Amino acid sequence: MANVVSISGSRLEQPNPAFIKFTGVGKVFHSKDAKRVEAIRDISFTVAKNKFVTIVGPSGCGKSTLLKMLAGLLTPTSGHIAVNSSEPDPLANVGMVFQRPALLPWRTVLGNILLPAIITGLQKDIALERAHELLGLVGLSDFADKYPNELSGGMQQRVGICRALLCQPTVLLMDEPFAALDAMTREDLSVELLRIWQHEPKTVLFVTHSIAEAILLADQVVIISSRPGRVVRTLDIEIPRPRDLATTQTAAFQEYTSVIRASIGARH
Numbered sequence: 001m002a003n004v005v006s007i008s009g010s011r012l013e014q015p016n017p018a019f020i021k022f023t024g025v026g027k028v029f030h031s032k033d034a035k036r037v038e039a040i041r042d043i044s045f046t047v048a049k050n051k052f053v054t055i056v057g058p059s060g061c062g063k064s065t066l067l068k069m070l071a072g073l074l075t076p077t078s079g080h081i082a083v084n085s086s087e088p089d090p091l092a093n094v095g096m097v098f099q100r101p102a103l104l105p106w107r108t109v110l111g112n113i114l115l116p117a118i119i120t121g122l123q124k125d126i127a128l129e130r131a132h133e134l135l136g137l138v139g140l141s142d143f144a145d146k147y148p149n150e151l152s153g154g155m156q157q158r159v160g161i162c163r164a165l166l167c168q169p170t171v172l173l174m175d176e177p178f179a180a181l182d183a184m185t186r187e188d189l190s191v192e193l194l195r196i197w198q199h200e201p202k203t204v205l206f207v208t209h210s211i212a213e214a215i216l217l218a219d220q221v222v223i224i225s226s227r228p229g230r231v232v233r234t235l236d237i238e239i240p241r242p243r244d245l246a247t248t249q250t251a252a253f254q255e256y257t258s259v260i261r262a263s264i265g266a267r268h
Contacts (some may be wrong), residue, residue: 018046025079041228050201054214057224095164103148110144134162154185174206
């Protein structure tokens, strides 16, 4: 199933060019007692523009570290990361959604969404129009003046997604954004995220511990080994879109689940 090159007529369809490129990336941390902790080692893979890529692997394998380096929040110890052939720029081309929405409790929903505009200097009227557009997209237009404590967990995470999309980044990074939610809300938001992504295509890297979530969302799944994290396998998900929760009951979905579970459990 993985990395299939298809032939249409007499023309060989070439893979899309790399928009994000990890080349031999490694990261070493040093603890307070001077111990050396190698989080990831020699990570190399590429992501085509506007593709949805999920990253799965055991706890502590460096998945979140990869996202933080791509966001420009951490510097690789070795190797190189490029976004559209340039260094990652968190103020220009990267939006990030965290496991918890981290909304400021003293700011309204609209005020929280507008925070990136203050940081980047986006013109106020443009930012305001964009914020209201996003609120409409996620079904929260009537909650613009509410405060975070007046929202459910799922609604708060929708606000976090709006905030990440405000400045129209080319890359959207999502670090287990639904992990703290109950199972039903998590499923609903996964389908909602697919709808948002289809409406506003972005190059997405999404970290998750859920194999089902990884398959449902992705064009490609990157499987990372236990620490130090290395790429075990990249798997193209060739299930037609649009997808919904019924997709998880198909034979193809179950086959991908078995392949990913075996890859995570294998010794490397």
